[in-house]
Amino acid sequence: MNLSEIKVLFIVVTAVAALLVASPVLSRILVYPRTEFFSEMWLLGPNHKAEGYPYNVTQGQNYTVYLGIGNQLGYCAYYVVQVKFRNETQPLPTSFGPVENRTPSNMPPLLNISTFVADEQNWELPISFSFDYEANLNRSQVWFKSLTMNNETLDLESYITTWNETRSLFFGNLVFELWIYNTQAASLSYHGRFVDLKLNMTTY
Amino acid sequence: MKLKVSVLALHLCLFLMLFSLFPFCLAVDEGQARSAMVQADQTIKDCYLAVAAADKAGGNVTDLLSTLQYVGMLLSKANLAFGKGDYDSAYNLAVQSKAKLEGFVADANFVKEEAEQSADIDFMINVVGSSVGTVAILVGSLAVWFGLKRIYGKKGAHGFK
Numbered sequence: 570m571n572l573s574e575i576k577v578l579f580i581v582v583t584a585v586a587a588l589l590v591a592s593p594v595l596s597r598i599l600v601y602p603r604t605e606f607f608s609e610m611w612l613l614g615p616n617h618k619a620e621g622y623p624y625n626v627t628q629g630q631n632y633t634v635y636l637g638i639g640n641q642l643g644y645c646a647y648y649v650v651q652v653k654f655r656n657e658t659q660p661l662p663t664s665f666g667p668v669e670n671r672t673p674s675n676m677p678p679l680l681n682i683s684t685f686v687a688d689e690q691n692w693e694l695p696i697s698f699s700f701d702y703e704a705n706l707n708r709s710q711v712w713f714k715s716l717t718m719n720n721e722t723l724d725l726e727s728y729i730t731t732w733n734e735t736r737s738l739f740f741g742n743l744v745f746e747l748w749i750y751n752t753q754a755a756s757l758s759y760h761g762r763f764v765d766l767k768l769n770m771t772t773y
Numbered sequence: 774m775k776l777k778v779s780v781l782a783l784h785l786c787l788f789l790m791l792f793s794l795f796p797f798c799l800a801v802d803e804g805q806a807r808s809a810m811v812q813a814d815q816t817i818k819d820c821y822l823a824v825a826a827a828d829k830a831g832g833n834v835t836d837l838l839s840t841l842q843y844v845g846m847l848l849s850k851a852n853l854a855f856g857k858g859d860y861d862s863a864y865n866l867a868v869q870s871k872a873k874l875e876g877f878v879a880d881a882n883f884v885k886e887e888a889e890q891s892a893d894i895d896f897m898i899n900v901v902g903s904s905v906g907t908v909a910i911l912v913g914s915l916a917v918w919f920g921l922k923r924i925y926g927k928k929g930a931h932g933f934k
Contacts, residue, residue, distance in 0.1 A: 572925050576918075583914040590906040593899035645828040645838065647821045681852055683845030685821065685838045687828060721853055750821060 608646065609639035609691075610747050612764040626741070626768045628702055634766065636745055637693040640686040647685055647750035648692075649757055651678035652723075654716060656730035657740045662763045671761035673746050679716060679723040698743070700725075704772035711739040711770045730770060739770040806860035809867035810851055816874050817844055823881035832888030837881055844870045 588595075613635040614621035623632040640646050653676040655661070662674045686692045701714040702725075709732035713725035730739050742765055749760040820841060828834045851866035 572922070575921065579914065579918055579921075583910065586914075587907050587910045590910055591903055594903040594907075597900065645825050645834060647818075647841075681849050683817075683842075683849055685824070685841045685845065687834060687838060721850075723853075724857070750818065752822065752825070755818070 603643060606642045608642060608648070608747065608749070608760060608762060609637075610745070610762045610764055611637045611639075612745065612766070613637065622766060624767070624769055625771050626700060627771050629699055631697055631699045633695060633697045635693055636682075636696050636764070637691060638684065638686055638747065639691045640688055643688055645685065645687045647683070648760070649748040649750070650682040650684070651746040651748055652680040652682065652718065653678055653744040653746060654713075654725060654728060655742045655744060656728070657733065657742070658731075661742070661765070662744065662746050662759070664762055668761040671759060673748075673759040673763075674744060676744075678746075679725070680718060680721065700741070700770065702770060704739075706772065711741075711772065713741075716743075739772065741768040741770045742766070743768060801860045801864040803860055806855055806863040806867070809864045809871070810848070810855060813844075813848055813851065813867040813870040816871050817841065817848060820844075820874050820877045820881065823878045823885075827881045827885035827888060830885045830888040831892055832884035834881075834884060837877070837884065840873065840877065844873050847873070 611619075612622070613619060615623075615633045617635055622634065626632065636650065638648055638650075640648075651673070653674050655674060655676050659676055660674055663671045665671070682694065684692050684694075696719060698716060698718045700716055703712050703714065704710075705712055711730045713728035713730075716723045716725050730741055732738075733740055744763055744765040747760040747762040748757045750756070751758050820837075824834050824837045824841060827837065847866050847870040851863045851870065854860075854866060855863035
């Protein structure tokens with residue numbers, strides 16, 4: 570074996586050895602940095618799929634959905650889900666445009682669900698709910714009494730929905746707004762995301 | 774008759790003493806419940822900040838987060854009870870939440886310190902060790918190469934240019 574052959578072999582062996590030893594530091598330098606930081610929120614139907622969502626709701630009947638949150642913010646987050654109920658004349662939260670310009674619904678929360686989710690982790694909660702309401706067909710209205718959610722009875726006494734002739738339904742909207750604890754402001758703020766269930770409160 | 778009156782008076786005194794000795798048996802008012810809930814809420818926020826710091830340092834915060842989840846659920850129930858005017862339950866749940874978080878910040882700080890120490894060791898091995906090792910291999914290889922070249926040059930080895 571002449572020296573030029575030894576030289577090639579020597580360079581290859583040195584390069585391989587150097588790369589092996591340098592791999593821990595290279596793995597830190599060459600990792601593509603995360604550039605998008607966001608939260609996800611979803612609602613799945615009773616079969617844990619994006620289908621079969623409750624729509625035609627009967628008084629006293631129990632329904633199940635799955636509420637989920639995914640944290641891709643790069644830190645462990647403190648979320649609060651505010652459960653709200655509205656009819657079609659009351660305002661929905663917004664979820665488009667810059668996050669700081671999005672606004673929550675001005676309806677009072679019926680229930681606050683706190684959760685803490687580590688970075689790149691998901692959290693999911695099965696939610697079973699039923700409505701107690703009464704139809705006043707003379708006035709074409711549905712008067713709500715309560716919403717039972719995961720065995721907690723929530724007061725809906727002042728809630729009313731009126732018959733919508735165009736859509737032929739008594740519209741009810743169950744809204745789940747995502748709020749997040751802002752460490753700088755030391756307060757909870759609307760995170761610009763919500764999921765909702767549009768419901769037809771049947772009277773039969 | 775006098776005996777009956779004195780027995781009645783004695784009973785009255787005993788009842789009064791009983792109530793003065795155990796004031797905590799009395800129902801909780803709205804202000805007390807609200808104050809307990811505000812305190813519990815602040816405690817949760819402080820604990821969350823401690824967990825966030827531990828998480829940022831690279832610590833395993835799974836157990837800490839599940840404790841916070843549980844306490845968050847208790848506080849949600851306390852809020853509900855408060856909304857329904859059940860101040861006793863709201864107060865008790867808020868006190869339970871706060872009690873569950875006793876020593877929590879210290880635990881979170883411990884996890885953070887452990888994570889920082891392990892990050893230091895990790896840095897020493899994986900960054901400093903790896904960098905120094907790579908430089909050593911390159912320098913060592915060069916030294917060996919020049920050594921080999923010198924030996925081959927002195928021997929006038931076959932194929933040497």
